[in-house]
Amino acid sequence: MGAFSDEVFAIVRKIPRGRVSTYGQVARLMGRPRSARYVGWALRANEEPVKTPCHRVVFKDGRLAEGYAFGGEGVQRRLLEEEGVAFLDDGRVDMEACLWRPDEALPCRPDDIDWAREMGDA
């Protein structure tokens, strides 16, 4: 594994629960704004799907990569739904509500708290 894949994994692992990120966003975080494709390429070679929640990485449109990834249809969607990710009527992820913002993820895990509070804790 080159540094590229390693960096991709490191970033994807930071995506909190109930939140999604995009290939382009991950690419931008690693200083390669034009390398969105190869983020997916790296995830494809992912050897540790547990440690690397690649199902939280979606298209910028909110579409999922079902068909190539996970080898199953809707598997990714089900995983996200269980995490509390909202889906639109079109079957796409509600990017407005669930897109991971690295800026607000700087401290421990405020997203998790916010997510938990929204889920029904409060």
Added chain:
DNA sequence: AGAATGACGTATG
């Protein structure tokens, strides 16, 4: 060693 290729995104026609 050179060519093909692959979970995307943006720019152009």
Added chain:
DNA sequence: GCATACGCCATTC
């Protein structure tokens, strides 16, 4: 607004 083209990095044949 839709279709096409190109860029990017690493791996495989």
